[in-house]
Amino acid sequence: MKNKYRLSHSEIAIKARSIRKKIIEMNAHAGAGHTGTDLSEVDILATLYFHILNVDNERPDDPDRDRFILSKGHGAGGYYCTLAEAGFIEEELLQTYLQADSKLPGHPVRQKTTGVELNTGALGHGLPVGVGLALAAKKQNKSWKSYVLLGDGELGEGSNWEAAMAASHYKLDNLTAIIDRNTLQLADRTEKIMGLEPLADKWKAFGFEVHQTDGNDPQSLLECFASLEAGNNRPKLIIARTTKGKGISFIEDKASWHHRIPVGNEVFAAIKELE
Amino acid sequence: MTEEAEKGKNLVVMVSDSTSTSKIQPFQEKFPEKVVNVGIAEQNLIGAAAGMALGGMIPITANAAPFLIGRSNEQVKNDICYSNTNVKLVGLNPGFAYGPLGPTHHCIDDISVMRGFGNITIFTPQDPREVRALFHYLLSHEGPAYIRLDSFSCENLPGTSENFKPGALTFHRGGSGDDCDLAIICLGTASHAGLAAAERLASEGINAAVVGISSIRPIDRGALSAVIASCGRVLTVEEHSAHGGIGSLAAEVIAENGLSAILKRLAIPEGQFAPASPVPAIQKAYQLDSEGIVAATHTFLRQTRKDD
Numbered sequence: 001m002k003n004k005y006r007l008s009h010s011e012i013a014i015k016a017r018s019i020r021k022k023i024i025e026m027n028a029h030a031g032a033g034h035t036g037t038d039l040s041e042v043d044i045l046a047t048l049y050f051h052i053l054n055v056d057n058e059r060p061d062d063p064d065r066d067r068f069i070l071s072k073g074h075g076a077g078g079y080y081c082t083l084a085e086a087g088f089i090e091e092e093l094l095q096t097y098l099q100a101d102s103k104l105p106g107h108p109v110r111q112k113t114t115g116v117e118l119n120t121g122a123l124g125h126g127l128p129v130g131v132g133l134a135l136a137a138k139k140q141n142k143s144w145k146s147y148v149l150l151g152d153g154e155l156g157e158g159s160n161w162e163a164a165m166a167a168s169h170y171k172l173d174n175l176t177a178i179i180d181r182n183t184l185q186l187a188d189r190t191e192k193i194m195g196l197e198p199l200a201d202k203w204k205a206f207g208f209e210v211h212q213t214d215g216n217d218p219q220s221l222l223e224c225f226a227s228l229e230a231g232n233n234r235p236k237l238i239i240a241r242t243t244k245g246k247g248i249s250f251i252e253d254k255a256s257w258h259h260r261i262p263v264g265n266e267v268f269a270a271i272k273e274l275e
Numbered sequence: 276m277t278e279e280a281e282k283g284k285n286l287v288v289m290v291s292d293s294t295s296t297s298k299i300q301p302f303q304e305k306f307p308e309k310v311v312n313v314g315i316a317e318q319n320l321i322g323a324a325a326g327m328a329l330g331g332m333i334p335i336t337a338n339a340a341p342f343l344i345g346r347s348n349e350q351v352k353n354d355i356c357y358s359n360t361n362v363k364l365v366g367l368n369p370g371f372a373y374g375p376l377g378p379t380h381h382c383i384d385d386i387s388v389m390r391g392f393g394n395i396t397i398f399t400p401q402d403p404r405e406v407r408a409l410f411h412y413l414l415s416h417e418g419p420a421y422i423r424l425d426s427f428s429c430e431n432l433p434g435t436s437e438n439f440k441p442g443a444l445t446f447h448r449g450g451s452g453d454d455c456d457l458a459i460i461c462l463g464t465a466s467h468a469g470l471a472a473a474e475r476l477a478s479e480g481i482n483a484a485v486v487g488i489s490s491i492r493p494i495d496r497g498a499l500s501a502v503i504a505s506c507g508r509v510l511t512v513e514e515h516s517a518h519g520g521i522g523s524l525a526a527e528v529i530a531e532n533g534l535s536a537i538l539k540r541l542a543i544p545e546g547q548f549a550p551a552s553p554v555p556a557i558q559k560a561y562q563l564d565s566e567g568i569v570a571a572t573h574t575f576l577r578q579t580r581k582d583d
Contacts, residue, residue: 063331110358117329119358122349128319129354132326132334139287139308140331159350162319 001064001144005086007050009219015085016046016218017274020247022081022094024270027261030097032106036257037151038078040182040216040242044149045082047221054144057087060114066144067133069118071126072151072180073107080104080113088115124157126150127177131163134175134235148177153185156194161206164235168207171233177208179237180215182244184255200239208237215240248273276302276335279414280309286333286414287311291320296367297337298426317342321350321364328360333414339373340366340382340423348388355419356394362420363413369423370514371543377551383543385423386462386491387519395419396441397491399463404431405489408439425464432466434487442493448473449484450502457572458484458506460499462513462521465563469512472568481572483510488521499525500532508579509538512568514558517542539575541568 007015019042027033049055054066070079077097084091089103096102103112107121118129130148137144150160167175181199183190190196203210209232213224221240228236244258245251248270251262262270276299280286289311290297303310311327313320317338324334336343343351343366355362366385373380389397398413398420400406406424413420434447447470449455461469466487473483484506488494503509503525511522522540529536541562543549549557558564562571 067329118325119353122353124318125322125350125354128322128350129326129329131319132323132328133330134326135311135323136287136327136330136332140285142330146326159318159322162313162316163322166313166316166319166323 001054001056001062003051003054004056005050009222012043012046012050012218012222015050016042019046019078019081019085021271021274022084023077024248024262024267024274026081026094026097027077028263028267029095030099031261032098033077033261034074034258035077035261036184036244036251036254037072037075038081039246039248039251040244041072041075041078041149041180042082042247043216043218043221044178044180044240044242045078046085047218047225048147049082049086051222052225053147057115060088064142064144067117067146069126069130069146069148070108070120071148072123072154073120075149075151075180076106076108079108083113083115089113123151123154124159127160127163127167130175130177131166131170131172134167134172135170137174138170138172145174145176148175150177150179151185152179152181152183152190152196155179155196164203164206164208167235172235173231173233176228176236176238179239180242181239182242184244184253184258186255186258188255203237207234209234210237210239212239212241215242216246276410277305279411280306284333284414285331286335287327289313289320289324289327289334289336291315291317291338291342293338293367296339297365299337317346318350321347322354324362325350325354325358325360328362333361333363335363335365337365337367339380340369340385341380344382344385344388352392356392359394360419361417364419364421365424366421367424368426371549371554371557372425374554374557375551378548381549383514383516383549384519385421386515386521387523389421390491390519395421396493397421398441398489399423399491400489401445401463401466401487402429402431402435404437405435405439408437409489412439412441423463429464429467432470432487435489441490442495443490444495444498444502445487445489447485447487449482455482455484455506456576457508457510458486458502459568460486460488460509460511460521460525462488462511462515465512465514468563468565468568471565472572475565475569476572481576483572491521491524494524496528500528500534503529503536504532504534507536508575509536510541510568510572510575511538512541512563514563515542516545518545537579539571541571
């Protein structure tokens with residue numbers, strides 16, 4: 001199974017712009033959402049779904065598909081918009097985000113939304129599950145890969161580090177963790193609340209093959225994914241440097257936009273910037 | 276496990292450094308590639324189990340109940356129950372089985388915690404026959420399950436079956452419609468003490484029905500209600516807190532059905548830990564051994580003397 005799109009970086013950038021518009025419209029319509037976080041992860045998600053992930057929206061349950069887990073489950077809005085853009089869910093569904101009995105609840109639910117692998121929302125759960133997936137693939141001699149997108153604030157959870165030890169110990173070179181390193185968490189900057197640096201050193205010490213890239217630039221992301229070494233017994237870690245709220249000038253890099261949504265004129269202004 | 280693996284079941288046993296706790300050496304020798312030991316990392320154990328299930332295998336986790344319920348509580352809730360992954364969680368040495376090691380190693384809340392989670396079945400097998408039957412059942416039925424599993428050896432009880440029926444009560448002695456003085460309802464292996472007590476009581480002319488519970492969810496509430504209604508007095512026996520286990524379950528059934536019945540719960544009293552003491556001493560202190568159940572019955576009958 002191969003990714004059916006395999007778009008170039010400039011084509012991915014166009015998809016990312018379209019996803020950003022969907023996010024703004026969806027969150028405004030719903031009256032709630034995590035706009036800042038949705039926007040920072042878009043380029044990573046677009047690169048994954050339009051080039052890297054061996055998945056097929058027409059065969060979402062294929063047992064040989066690559067697995068992707070949105071461990072930063074509060075980024076559900078950006079994820080749903082990406083899934084809609086990639087044809088896993090109907091675009092019309094985006095208008096039901098956060099409504100009663102919706103297929104698009106506030107955090108991803110695999111029983112409700114096609115393409116979702118794990119019910120995240122509580123932080124620190126994705127990487128251990130990713131370890132289990134990657135280990136299952138190895139044990140069954142399967143070649144599909146596992147990808148986990150983490151928030152940087154999320155790395156405060158100790159369960160991530162249990163999983164990191166295990167990933168290295170089990171030589172899970174079929175597991176790639178990506179950190180949406182926007183340096184902001186709910187209350188303030190990560191380094192003020194609980195410093196993560198030196199982050200790359202920490203992951204190297206845990207035995208990962210560590211890469212750093214511009215997480216809001218599809219070209220850098222594609223180059224980074226292409227540089228991951230196959231079959232070297234080391235799990236992969238990509239620190240994707242991003243800006244929270246990327247793409248809308250008045251949303252960029254502000255902690256207050258973690259939970260905020262654009263209202264009134266902000267919606268028009270945002271869409272205008274994306275045009 | 277060995278039989279099912281030999282039949283080709285794609286299972287994997289997962290432990291958190293708990294190989295001796297789970298006594299899996301014979302299985303491990305035969306199928307080393309089907310055992311995963313993540314070390315002392317319970318959260319990772321359960322997360323990885325969810326991942327292995329999503330990746331197409333059937334994980335059976337096996338570690339001490341206190342650490343499963345306590346340390347990886349959120350993983351059980353979200354990665355297993357809420358995400359509906361096909362993992363069988365075995366909680367070993369529950370209750371106060373670790374005796375003098377004290378409350379850090381006791382688990383008197385596993386039933387109350389698991390009853391509070393959605394989307395998981397809860398089983399408490401009473402003897403080796405039921406354990407076998409249960410695991411064969413679980414490996415052919417999908418869905419999250421919690422199994423409270425003791426480690427000590429015991430005899431097979433006459434009333435248990437080789438075909439595990441989720442929901443069914445085990446009537447070890449008497450049943451609904453009988454002319455009984457009380458119903459003794461036992462959680463899992465407490466059925467041994469309950470049955471022994473009933474036999475002693477019978478020699479004193481006291482007729483006790485004995486019901487064993489090996490399936491908490493699902494459970495046949497109708498059958499439970501019927502036996503409680505016909506006896507009018509209920510004594511529940513559990514190596515568990517009085518809160519949230521079968522004592523609470525009996526209270527719910529009585530209250531919801533408006534039954535004319537009175538309940539006494541033998542358990543660790545709500546709001547208390549069990550002491551750090553040898554297991555027989557704890558059982559004696561809380562009337563959870565057969566002598567204690569007999570004594571508690573005498574008091575119970577005296578306090579609730581019927582006008583008949």
